[in-house]
Amino acid sequence: MRSAIRWAATHGAMRLAIGAQARRGNPDAEVLRDAVVREDPYQHYERLRTDAPFAGGAFARVSVHHDVCTEVLRSDDFGVIGGDRTKGLPPLLRKALRLAGPRPSIGPLDPPSMLAVDPPEHTRYRRMVSRAFSARAVTHFRERTEQIAEELLDDLARDAVGGQPVDLVARYASLLPVTVISEMLGVPVAMREQFLAWGDGASPSLDMGLTWSTHRSVERNLAELDSWFRGHLRRLRADPGDDLLSQLVVAADDDGSGLSEQELVATAALVFGAGFETTVNLIGNGTALLFGSPDQRRLLVDDPSLWPNAVDEMLRVESPVQRTGRRVKRDTTVHGVPLREGELVLLGLAAANRDPEVFQDPHTFDVTRTNARDHVAFSSGIHFCLGAALARMEGEVALRALFQRFPDLGPAGAGRRRGTIILRGYESLPVTLGHPASAPSGERSTAVPG
């Protein structure tokens, strides 16, 4: 009953608003409403691109400009939306939400998730985990990531006996990041398929205007993940190891400024989920982009030192996180537009990454682009992706190992995109492997042409 009220007052009401705007031809609303439109959202983002800093979105101002998005994300005049999600809602809906109470389990956009709080809480949570994901820490994990990639590619080759197509997302793109983040945090790798199922089920929690059945499924998956994490952290408290989560638990207990149980679970679950629900899309999108651009693929074969830049270019043209939002904390002005306290502002990260003011021929995928790294695919300001260095390293290692091991890798039919709005990636991507480049082990030689 409470869940139904919560859905009706948030997603249900938003679905109605989005539907009404879409019928009036609002491009933002069309993208939000329609999975077919989202197959290629970029032409619709262009309909929002005028000289004005903001366009009228489905239910808030939206910006597709790189400079406007960056300014908002870096400004102290804006905070995250999560703090009070009832702000700006009509009084009846606010009352309904108060009646329903908070959701039983914490989602990535609910406080005390790091993504849903402003300083000083944000600073405290982020400080607890930032060292573990520094560029230096990530360099240490590179070799292990390369081993994981090779092991998964061995398995893939075994599965593809007789030239059978294999699903690259299920067998590789999702398994690599979930294995890496599990090992980094010290959660059982043997449970990775279960984690992926929970993560997939929970990922629409970032979206707006969910159907009742998706909302129910999100709540169920979040609750199961939440409950597993609570149990796991309890086990670590009794018997800590030398992994990151044990360090967090110990720090929370030893130091008066440490995290409460709720904060601990929110931080652990966010870092874990963000660690694989996004990178899978980078690997899938990157593969599809290279399938569609043989010339770019050839450049990478001829000059493998281009791989890191190619990964940034993939993040730019097919951003795994398409948009984010902020709330105006105090009356302010952005590029001459006055904004009132409490107003919601949406930042089209993927559209800003195709801003012609910053990127020449913005719709062209060019692995040699000199300013590819100027994208905002990892956001900007204090919430800049904690895992950016890790994601870049994983993307590079995963894609490079894949295309170098299987130079004839190719699509085996059309891939299927995920239904999510904020996260853009593939649910499945059937491929044939072709001949491996070399056969260092007996098992590898079992892969045959597709």
Ligand code: HEM
């Ligand atoms: C290609 C992969 C990834 C992309 C595109 C991505 C994108 C993003 C974006 C856009 C944000 C900020 C959202 C906002 O400003 O509202 C963010 C935040 C975050 N990301 Fe990532 N991410 C990726 C991988 C990862 C990985 C591997 C981790 C694992 C540690 C991670 C952990 C986080 C965390 C904890 C935050 C919250 C940071 C904060 O609020 O201060 N991400 N990510």
